[in-house]
Each structure stands twice: as structure tokens, then as C-alpha cells.
Amino acid sequence: MATTPEFKYAPMFQTGKDDTEYYLLTKEGVAVGEFEGTPVLKVSPEALTMMSNAAFRDVNFLLRRSHNEQVAKILTDPEASDNDKYVALTFLRNAEVACKGKLPFCQDTGTAIIHGEKGQQVWTGFCDEEALSLGVYKTYTEENLRYSQNAPLNMYDEVNTRCNLPAQIDIEATEGDEYKFLCVVKGGGSANKTYFYQETKARIQNPGTLVPFLVEKMKTLGTAACPPYHIAFVIGGTSAEKNLLTVKLASTHYYDNLPTTGDETGRAFRDIELEKQLLEEAHKIGLGAQFGGKYFAHDIRVIRLPRHGASCPIGLGVSCSADRNIKAKINKDGIWIEKLDDNPGELIPEELRKAGEGNAVKIDLNQPMSEVCKLLSQYPVSTRVSLNGTIIVARDIAHAKLKARLDAGEGLPQYFKDHPVLYAGPAKTPEGMPCGSMGPTTANRMDPYVDEFQANGGSMVMIAKGNRTQEVTDACHKHGGFYLGSIGGPAAVLSMNSIKSIECVEYPELGMEAVWKIHVEDFPAFILVDDKGNDFFKQLKPWAPSCGK
Numbered sequence: 001m002a003t004t005p006e007f008k009y010a011p012m013f014q015t016g017k018d019d020t021e022y023y024l025l026t027k028e029g030v031a032v033g034e035f036e037g038t039p040v041l042k043v044s045p046e047a048l049t050m051m052s053n054a055a056f057r058d059v060n061f062l063l064r065r066s067h068n069e070q071v072a073k074i075l076t077d078p079e080a081s082d083n084d085k086y087v088a089l090t091f092l093r094n095a096e097v098a099c100k101g102k103l104p105f106c107q108d109t110g111t112a113i114i115h116g117e118k119g120q121q122v123w124t125g126f127c128d129e130e131a132l133s134l135g136v137y138k139t140y141t142e143e144n145l146r147y148s149q150n151a152p153l154n155m156y157d158e159v160n161t162r163c164n165l166p167a168q169i170d171i172e173a174t175e176g177d178e179y180k181f182l183c184v185v186k187g188g189g190s191a192n193k194t195y196f197y198q199e200t201k202a203r204i205q206n207p208g209t210l211v212p213f214l215v216e217k218m219k220t221l222g223t224a225a226c227p228p229y230h231i232a233f234v235i236g237g238t239s240a241e242k243n244l245l246t247v248k249l250a251s252t253h254y255y256d257n258l259p260t261t262g263d264e265t266g267r268a269f270r271d272i273e274l275e276k277q278l279l280e281e282a283h284k285i286g287l288g289a290q291f292g293g294k295y296f297a298h299d300i301r302v303i304r305l306p307r308h309g310a311s312c313p314i315g316l317g318v319s320c321s322a323d324r325n326i327k328a329k330i331n332k333d334g335i336w337i338e339k340l341d342d343n344p345g346e347l348i349p350e351e352l353r354k355a356g357e358g359n360a361v362k363i364d365l366n367q368p369m370s371e372v373c374k375l376l377s378q379y380p381v382s383t384r385v386s387l388n389g390t391i392i393v394a395r396d397i398a399h400a401k402l403k404a405r406l407d408a409g410e411g412l413p414q415y416f417k418d419h420p421v422l423y424a425g426p427a428k429t430p431e432g433m434p435c436g437s438m439g440p441t442t443a444n445r446m447d448p449y450v451d452e453f454q455a456n457g458g459s460m461v462m463i464a465k466g467n468r469t470q471e472v473t474d475a476c477h478k479h480g481g482f483y484l485g486s487i488g489g490p491a492a493v494l495s496m497n498s499i500k501s502i503e504c505v506e507y508p509e510l511g512m513e514a515v516w517k518i519h520v521e522d523f524p525a526f527i528l529v530d531d532k533g534n535d536f537f538k539q540l541k542p543w544a545p546s547c548g549k
Contacts, residue, residue, distance in 0.1 A: 093493050
């Protein structure tokens with residue numbers, strides 16, 4: 001019989017030294033006391049509010065320098081496709097606009113998520129979640145951000161909370177006299193690309209089957225969540241929820257300093273070699289930075305956790321091109337916020353600073369829809385176009401309301417027939433600007449509406465981000481429609497350069513989900529699905545750079 005091992009405790013997550021660079025926000029609201037001879041850090045509610053307010057303000061307008069450097073690296077990689085480089089340059093230009101603090105770099109300013117680790121020698125004596133929520137409230141109501149949270153009134157009816165609360169706040173107890181935080185802004189597009197698979201050791205946990213399984217799951221991510229991605233895989237876990245929490249934190253690089261080997265205590269570790277192997281495979285997929293090429297992912301994290309003998313959970317998640325993650329901490333010296341990159345523009349090479357948008361077909365949208373479609377029909381999928389004129393903006397709830405009109409025997413409104421539709425929801429408009437940050441949302445959520453809408457004269461030209469299902473290709477082939485893809489992510493630069501005006505057309509009570517009308521100049525897009533049954537993404541081949549590229 002096996003002998004019982006002696007008790008030995010080791011934390012599952014041994015995160016190592018924190019090498020993050022912080023700036024001091026303030027020393028206010030923090031004091032040191034004593035309890036039974038032990039120093040205690042006393043934190044006021046105002047301190048928590050100031051911390052979350054500052055962190056969520058910074059992270060909506062600034063990115064980590066390491067992330068921006070990864071984007072800039074694409075511009076000088078001879079293996080990157082022209083489309084990879086076009087997307088990367090657009091992202092850097094977008095970051096340069098956003099860092100001024102007026103236009104957030106993504107219109108989906110997301111769900112506010114706070115992961116807190118509260119030392120046992122930290123004393124608050126009040127509801128921490130309330131004080132943190134007040135900071136979130138202040139950021140979203142005072143800045144030019146978007147309210148995306150819907151409160152259920154019953155199982156089917158919802159109302160926008162009009163302040164982006166509630167936030168998701170999870171606080172864990174830990175040792176020490178510091179209060180540590182990771183604040184995350186998670187947009188719907190990247191959040192929806194979180195997957196969980198209940199597998200078995202027999203099926204998955206061997207070298208011959210694990211890598212092909214993970215590569216196939218990476219392919220299912222598609223481009224809707226705005227690559228290049230930071231991808232995280234977690235293999236194992238004491239529960240499903242521990243697996244997926246680890247996925248979220250790993251995708252933010254929170255666990256980068258984990259050990260790289262396991263031991264008999266069950267500690268979590270990173271598999272560096274498997275990360276390299278999977279990144280090479282991601283580069284071969286062919287989707288690239290949204291429109292074909294190498295840069296489907298910047299990096300991949302693979303974390304191995306202990307597991308129950310009957311379970312082999314595998315989690316997959318991403319942080320998208322809007323890599324909005326920021327650390328903060330409170331200690332005896334004050335409130336500290338992670339320093340983000342406030343000068344991303346210096347990463348743009350001088351020779352590209354004044355570069356134009358390249359060759360693009362000019363499309364006048366202020367002509368009959370039949371003429372717009374006739375013009376688009378002359379060009380193959382993958383053609384870059386520059387849109388000029390009027391566009392209707394409508395997304396999920398507006399589409400549901402228009403579908404209800406058809407179900408009631410009414411027709412579609414004329415504006416929906418006369419103009420292309422952009423799937424989007426704008427952030428608040430800054431004072432003195434024509435429009436707030438606005439970029440395309442994920443296309444395939446609207447796929448079920450396309451055939452019926454096109455049959456009734458609407459949605460003949462659709463603009464959004466990401467790949468679509470076969471039913472959209474079939475509908476466009478049958479009805480003579482088109483799907484145009486715009487770069488997902490650079491909402492600030494789109495607002496600054498291309499959107500000249502915005503007005504609400506219908507359903508103002510829906511807030512950002514209302515129907516809007518915008519006037520655009522040189523709005524960039526690609527023909528992705530045409531009227532002949534062609535789908536750009538179906539034509540992509542595994543990526544292999546040509547000689548000399």
C-alpha cells in the first residue's frame with residue numbers, strides 16, 4: 001500500500017516578482033495602524049474610488065507599451081502580409097489619437113472587471129465593492145465612453161443602466177499588507193470568444209492529439225474579436241470556474257511570471273515550448289491581422305493546472321487588439337497605477353507617418369442602392385474600398401425591432417433600403433467633435449436577419465467586422481447583396497478622420513443601440529462577400545510568405 005505523504009502546502013499560483021512600472025496617484029486615503037502588535041494598512045472608501053476611477057480612465061485611452069511594440073514589430077517583419085501591415089499601422093495611428101484622452105480607442109468600452117487580492121493586514125471596514133463601483137461610475141459618466149450594460153426587468157425585457165454599472169468585482173483574500181488589483185475593460189467581441197471544453201486524458205492529453213486539438217480550436221476564433229490576439233489556453237483545473245478565471249487572467253499576462261515546470265504539489269506552470277509551437281501554428285492559419293496574413297496572434301500563453309482524475313477541462317480565451325488591462329495597488333506609500341504608453345505615435349516609422357491609405361476604390365453612397373451594388377459587383381472580394389456618403393448605423397436590438405415590423409406585416413423603413421448599414425454602437429460624442437468613437441461590431445450576430453431583410457429590400461450593403469456564416473453568402477448571392485469588412489478596433493481614428501456627422505434616426509430610448517445616421521468620408525473597408533457567392537475568408541489559404549516578402 002502507498003504511504004500517506006506528509007502535509008506540505010504550496011500555493012497553486014506562484015506568481016513571482018512583479019516587474020510592473022507604476023506611478024503614484026496619491027498618498028491620500030491611506031494610513032498605517034496597528035492590531036495586536038501587527039501593522040495594519042487602513043484604506044478609506046475614497047482611496048478605492050480614486051483608484052478605480054483613475055485605472056479605468058487610463059485603460060480606456062492608453063495601452064501597454066509592450067503591446068504597442070508588438071504591433072509596431074509587424075511593420076518591419078518581412079514575413080507580414082501587406083494587409084497585416086495596413087492593420088498594424090492603423091492600430092498605431094488609432095492609439096496615437098486615443099492617448100489624447102478624448103476618444104477611447106474602441107467604441108465598445110466594455111464591462112468593467114476588477115480582480116482584487118486583499119492582504120489580510122488590509123483594513124477597510126466598509127463595502128469595498130461599493131467604493132470601487134463608484135470609481136467605475138465616475139469614469140463612465142464623466143468620460144466619452146459608452147454605456148453597454150443592460151439590466152433585466154424580467155426574463156425578456158431589459159433596460160440600459162445608463163452608467164455602465166454593474167461592474168464585475170471579485171476580491172480574494174491573500175497574505176500581506178498590500179491591496180492589489182487588475183482592472184480589465186472587456187468588450188463583447190473578445191468576451192464572446194471564450195470557450196470551455198470538457199475533455200478526457202484518453203482523448204486529449206498526449207502529444208499526438210493535444211496540439212492538433214488546440215490548433216483547431218484557435219481557428220474557430222475567426223477574426224470577429226479584432227486580431228492580432230493575445231491567446232490563452234488553460235489545461236486542467238480543479239473546477240470549470242477556476243479554469244476559466246485562469247484563462248481570463250492569463251490572457252492579460254497576469255500570470256507571465258509563473259514557474260515553467262510543475263511539481264508534485266500541483267502548482268500552476270507555463271509551458272513555454274508549447275506556447276512557441278502554437279504561435280508558429282497560429283502564424284500559418286492564414287487569417288492574419290483580420291484580412292489575411294501571418295499575424296493572427298501576437299503571443300500565446302499555455303498554463304497547466306492540476307485536475308481531478310475524471311476531468312480534463314480546457315479553456316480558451318483572448319485579449320484583443322484593444323488590450324485593456326491595467327494593474328494597481330495600494331500600500332503604505334499610497335495608491336499606485338500601472339504606467340501605460342502615453343506616446344505610441346513614436347513607434348510609427350517616419351516614412352509611414354504621412355503614408356496614404358494606398359489604392360482603394362472610391363464608392364459614392366449617395367446614389368441609388370442599385371447603382372452602389374452595380375459598382376461593387378465590378379470588383380473581386382479582397383478589394384479595398386473607400387466609402388463616401390450616408391450610412392445607417394444599427395445593431396442587435398435595432399435589428400430585432402425591424403424584424404418585429406416585418407413579422408407584423410409592415411415593411412422595412414425607407415432609410416434601411418436607401419443606405420448601407422453599419423453594425424455599430426457609438427460612444428459619447430466629445431464636445432466640439434462630430435462623433436464619438438465608433439467602429440464596427442461583430443457581424444455574425446446579425447446573420448439570421450440578412451436573408452429576410454434583403455428579400456425586403458434592406459441590408460443590401462452591410463459593413464461590420466469579422467467572418468460570417470454561409471447563410472449570409474447564400475443570401476447575398478440570391479439577392480445581389482454585399483458584405484464589407486472594416487478593421488475591427490480603430491474606433492478613435494475612424495471617428496477623427498472619417499465620420500463627419502451623426503444623428504439619431506429612430507429608437508433614441510435604446511441609447512447606443514438606437515438607429516443612427518452618419519455621413520462619412522474615406523471610410524475604409526474591404527469587399528468580403530459579394531453578389532456572386534464569393535467569401536474572402538473561404539478563399540484564404542494557410543499562410544506561407546512568398547520569397548522576398
